Amino acid sequence: MSTHLSIGDFSAISHLSVKALRYYHEVGLLQPVSVDSSSGYRFYTTTQVPTAQLIRRLRKLEMPIPEVRAVLAASDRWQRDTLIAAHLQRMESILSETRAAVRELRQMLTTTETEFLVSLRTVQAVQAAAITATVGIGDIGAWWEDSRREIRALLRVTQTVPSGFSGGLFAQELFTDEIGVATVFVPVVSPVALSGRVKMVEIPPARLAITVHRGSLGTADRTYGALGTYVAEHSLAATGPVTETYVVTGDDTADEGRLRTEICWPVHH
């Protein structure tokens, strides 16, 4: 048995607002079973209630409408549950990122300024196994992790030993335009057999102002700010990407406080 319901009645039963129901009709997410051709009145049936409720739940968890559509169109239960599980996974990682950001802000508000040492150094060109891509600033974290994993895996299978600390190059446009060229690399003395996205590149020589960042890279923006300020105030600024050198990483210690990254800003002679 199913029953014709006006949009108001269907709204009261499903807890979706009338405005939302009209919008879902417009974008083809939830079609009324019939529409009166003269008045334009929409009619729903009680059999649509569970679908409406699933939509409401997914929207409450901020699943984008195209994805909700994919869930509703899923051909079997397994496919549907996979899509939902993937979204819940993403929600969980956003949750933990937010939690980290809260922690970092709390820390930032309580920490007093630490001493801040800058050294100037000229680095030579170096051969490296590297992955380069044009990346959006929002994706940079995930891209960075994936790329480093891929390079490490390649060095492991080819039994190649790094000849120095791993590092990254980040074009200034990444910050000014939210998108730009980034490179992560591991120095090696002799070329490795390549696969996937990994290429052999020469990291160009540069003159750099360098300071050491302590702790998670999530708080590196403060160190960038202090170093950039130093470079600007000493009229040293040159064009070129900033470099990060990973001296003590998460692979070396479980204690965030012991992490060490050199932040290197390009300067002129």
Next chain:
Amino acid sequence: MSTHLSIGDFSAISHLSVKALRYYHEVGLLQPVSVDSSSGYRFYTTTQVPTAQLIRRLRKLEMPIPEVRAVLAASDRWQRDTLIAAHLQRMESILSETRAAVRELRQMLTTTETEFLVSLRTVQAVQAAAITATVGIGDIGAWWEDSRREIRALLRVTQTVPSGFSGGLFAQELFTDEIGVATVFVPVVSPVALSGRVKMVEIPPARLAITVHRGSLGTADRTYGALGTYVAEHSLAATGPVTETYVVTGDDTADEGRLRTEICWPVHH
């Protein structure tokens, strides 16, 4: 010492995008120290870097711009930290709500339909101490908790014993229009000395279709859906608010699974 910086240099140092900096200028959140009157070029100084970084952190945590403005305008450190702490508090509660929603969805996907019993009942008018307000659907949870707390506190100080289960009335417009009249109440036999928002009201008599919801009210939408479907399919629908009667509440048990709420849908004779 401070140094004039172009918008691009300031962006690279602060990690705020050029577009964001222009927008913050437009809305008066972060003023450049000078603007060239002929070219319109904006200039910043290195002393603005810490402010820019605080803005970036707060925006990353989705603090609305008017609030960020209030933080920057705070006259002392204590006031500033209070504003930030309040926002972090809100973030934490959003986090736990999202976590609850994830849990509920997982549960919804795994639970098989339970048996579903509906009874029809005519309830008499009853005297009650109540709080009534027009509430938005988004605020209803917090409003519900606050109001119940206030009524309970009043009954405690006046040593009044409830004459029945506490309950709530919810106009259908709450769901159809996202805003509507809601009442929470505790039945009492004799009027109490009133204070605050609490009034004595007569809960009107009604004919109701009733079913019992088990577990947290976060999942009550499914029970609403099932009950609304039942009422629609039996052509019983009448106008009037839905009623909830809180039979076993969080005050009675710590086990969510034991919670019991009667959901009551208005029907005609």
Next chain:
DNA sequence: TTGCTCCTCACGTCACGTGAGGTGGC
């Protein structure tokens, strides 16, 4: 002269909410 950096509009985004103004059935 050529790039480069910066500028100002105007428009798009995402999922609806907010009116305004109007219609059809009890």
Next chain:
DNA sequence: TTGCTCCTCACGTCACGTGAGGTGGC
């Protein structure tokens, strides 16, 4: 006839991002 429910536009939201088209200094 009066309310009530429903309808369709058109516009607003929030914090920028995305071009288009143009200018000034090296």
